Each structure stands twice: as structure tokens, then as C-alpha cells.
Amino acid sequence: MTGQAFFVLTALADGPRHGYGIVGEVAELSQGRVKLKIGSLYGVLDRLAGAGLIELDREEAHDGRLRRYYRLTRDGRGALSQEAELRAATARVVRTRLAQPGPQAAG
């Protein structure tokens, strides 16, 4: 799973969001490190919808336009949970290694 897809799924983990809402949430979750462009976002959403990890939740009228809200499917929640476990395990390994005394860095 790519970093962008991981953040998009995470943004939807606590409830449905519309396109620009996802962009804002991803920026906040990543502390500004991931700034999704709309073109990139819909590339990711299309792929996740195709894989059955997200689905349309509802459509709402806003300023004369329809906003579509997306939510995680059961498979999406499972995939996100699995990916989070994998990343957490990797982070644990890294922290353990960094805690061990090793050769001093040059400089």
C-alpha cells in the first residue's frame, strides 16, 4: 500500500469525508508532510474504490454543487488495520535497533 493510499484510508477511518475534506485531513494527519493534489487524490480514490476498500456514503448539496462523501468498507478497514500493524512492527524494530549501542556516527 502506498503512503498516499494509507493516509487516505486513515482519513476515512473515523467517518465519511468528501474529496477536499480528505485532502485537509491527510495534511493534518501527516503534519503537513503529505499535500495531496486533487488529481493525485482522485487517482488514489479510483484505485481504492476499484479494490473495494472505499465506497460512496452519501451525496449532499453544498453551494449548488453535489458533494460526495466516501467511507471505508469492511475490507478497507481490514486492509488499513493490517497495514497499520505492519508499519507499527517495522517502527518497533527500528526503535529497538536505534536503542542498541552501535558505532558512533562520523562527524
Added chain:
Amino acid sequence: MSGELLLERRYRRALRLLPGYYRERWEDDMVAAFLDSWLTGDPDTDECVLEFCKPALQEVASVVLLAARLYLGGAGAPRRYFAWGQAVRFTVLALLMVHAVRGLDGLRLVFLAKGLRAVGIVPAPPAAMAPMPGIVWPAGVWYLAGYVWIVIFVALILGHYRAAKVLALMVAVLDLVWLAQGQFTGALLSPYGSWAFWILHDLVPVLAMAAFHRDAPLVARWPWLLALPASYLLVAVPAPAATATGHQSWVPDLPGLSCILVAFLCLAHAPKALSGRAGTDVWSMTLVLLAIVTMAYRIVSLCDYLQGHYLQDPHLITVGLAELLILIAATALIIPDAACAQTAMPVPSAQPQPG
């Protein structure tokens, strides 16, 4: 016309770059997201924004990249776009193979030439691939670039797309520097042909490598890997043999050789293409794309003969035109099959529904 329509219209115009099936599914949603990114909630400010603002360049660039990925489709793309994607991927590999064959020839010269020079990566002079005089950089860099094309070709086949793209961009820039040096020092023997080669065999494949994205399936590994030594033997053996037997004039130049090889491939593929069998259209499209590149190379390189830059022999122009005609005739046989992929109906993919 209202201000709201102006900005919205500008976004919709940018989104026309995307394929129709994709626009049908996502356009309204994307426009809403684009507009949301501008609106502040203050009616006066929003009115000005909607009337005078234009889509940001970065946002348009993201749409262009998305369009490239969709038109050059990978796994899960509608049949028509998947066929385009495969044809472009095969064409890129075939064009890179030309570089790789030249790289292999450089290696042959390194290992076989008497008295290896330098650190072993520069063939002993006189070599068929002698770099241009008047250059600034060490000749080894030029030869090394030739060998890196082999690595790029293999990396693409093995699925290391990002590494291949970065390396290809670097080597294309290197080739451009060499070419520019030759141009400014007057060392280019055939300026039209050399620039055409760089544009068609460096720049075009580097740009078309956009087709190798994360959804792109791996190509069949062994046939492509074996195609490299086979192509090398096909190209490298006849030329020295003709020279050794005193028939050097029979050996065509690189554009001519490319015309003959692509025409031969078109003729070999024609029975399958004409049989109406399913699944031949991707290879027909690949060969048509290759033929277009090769024709362009042949036509531009003929300008060198016409202007007397290289080998002032009117006979060569006649031979070049004959090669061109042979290629056009051979390509015409497979064009109808290639066109079949264009008329294939896109496979509708599942639209997410409220659940």
C-alpha cells in the same frame, strides 16, 4: 456569465484531458473538490475568487499526470486504454533495445579491441563508436552512458521502474550534452540524424516511460531479455561480415537498418494480424508506433544526405526512399488490426454506490 461558471469552466476544461469514462465517473466530484480548495466562506471574497482565479499550475500538472496514467492504462483499465498502455510500454522497450544493442557493441569493442585503454571502458581507436572530437568530458563517460542503457532496459523488464526512469533521464541529459557539444564545435557528421536520434530514441522513450506506473503489469521477462542478444547478433554480425567480404556498401545506415527490421517485423506479424484472431492488436499497435518513429528518423536523417553533410552520394537518397516505401507498405498491412484496439468498447468499471 456568472463568476462561478468561469472558474468551474476553467477546471472542467482542464479535466477534458482525462478519458471520457473517467470524467463520467469523477468529474463533478473533482470540480467540487477543486472549488472547495478556493472558497473561503466570505461571499465577497468568493465571488472575486470564482471570477478571476485560474487553476493552479501544480493542480493542472496533477491532472496531466493522472491523464497519462489513465490513457496508458495498466491492470484494471478499460481494454482500449490497457492496449494503448501495453503498446507504448513495448515501444519504449524496443527503442531502448536500440541503445542497449549499441551498448553491447561498445562492450564487444572493449573486450576484443587490441590494447585496452584507460580503465577498460573505452575501446581502442579506431572504433566504430568513436566519440566526437572537440569534446570536453572524458570519452569514458560517453561509453559508460551507452552501457547504462543496458541497465535501464533490464531494470524496466525486471520491474524496477523508478530506478530505470531516473537513470534514463540522467543518460538522456548526458547524451544531450554530448550532442550540443558536437553541434557547437561543428563535430557532428550528420546533425539532422543525430538530433532526430536523440529526440526519437532518448527524449520520446524517457517521456513515454510514464506508461510504466504502479498499475503497469510486468512484461514477459525471458522473451524480452533474450531479444537483446538476438537483436545484437542480427545487427552486429552482418555488418562486419559484409565489410570482411568487401561488400561494405551493402550495409545500411542506422535509420535504414531500423526501417528494414521494423518492416520485417510487420511482415512477420501480418498473417496473425490479418487472420482476425483476438489479441493481436497490441502488437499491431506497437509495430505501428515503432514504424512511425522509424519513418520520422529516416525522413529527417535523409536531410543530411540532401544537404551533403555526410557521404555525398545521391544513390543513398534513393536507397533511403526505397527503405521508407518498404516500411510504409509493410505497416499498411497491420494498420487495420491496430485500429481494432481503438474501436474496442471500454469495459465499464464499478461505480461506487451508496451502501
